[in-house]
Amino acid sequence: EAGVVQSPRYKIIEKKQPVAFWCNPISGHNTLYWYRQNLGQGPELLIRYENEEAVDDSQLPKDRFSAERLKGVDSTLKIQPAELGDSAVYLCASSLRTDRPFYEQYFGPGTRLTVT
């Protein structure tokens, strides 16, 4: 079974440029998460999707960040325009939402963004 796929793995851009990250979750996983991980810190949730619906985007800086999950499968996270402080690793994760209390998140390899 293929894991969570993310691309690109690395991206270097100049500030004020746009950038987009793509994530393909594990097949059949209803829930998709985007996290930002700053150097030396734990991941912080940006947005969570249940199927195609964004059920929690309270931590997404909406002035410059946008996300979509068309058809409830793969997802794109966009930053426009990028700022120096956006340099981080952007992690995508997915889980199979069930009624059981335990559902594990599976993470992709992440996209390391450097804004110069």
Add this chain to the structure above:
Amino acid sequence: AQKITQTQPGMFVQEKEAVTLDCTYDTSDPSYGLFWYKQPSSGEMIFLIYQGSYDQQNATEGRYSLNFQKARKSANLVISASQLGDSAMYFCAMREDNYGQNFVFGPGTRLSVLP
């Protein structure tokens, strides 16, 4: 207020020894789950172990065990017989089942296993 606290920024352990990584959490939700993830230098987050708030016994997965003390709100990870490949960042995370169901991660502990 921090929901997940990991007070050890870095830890050293001798190969083949056991090590405990501390995690305390804060929640008023009676139903929650606690997770430990490992992040090697390659960057990928690897799930290690899970403990549910209603679980009566401490979770174990191979060399990993979780010392769950509910009254103290602590969920420490114990790694037995450390191996060089255990050197990595370790993150404690919590999911509150009634308060949004999002995962909240702690700041992490960097474990270095010495030969």
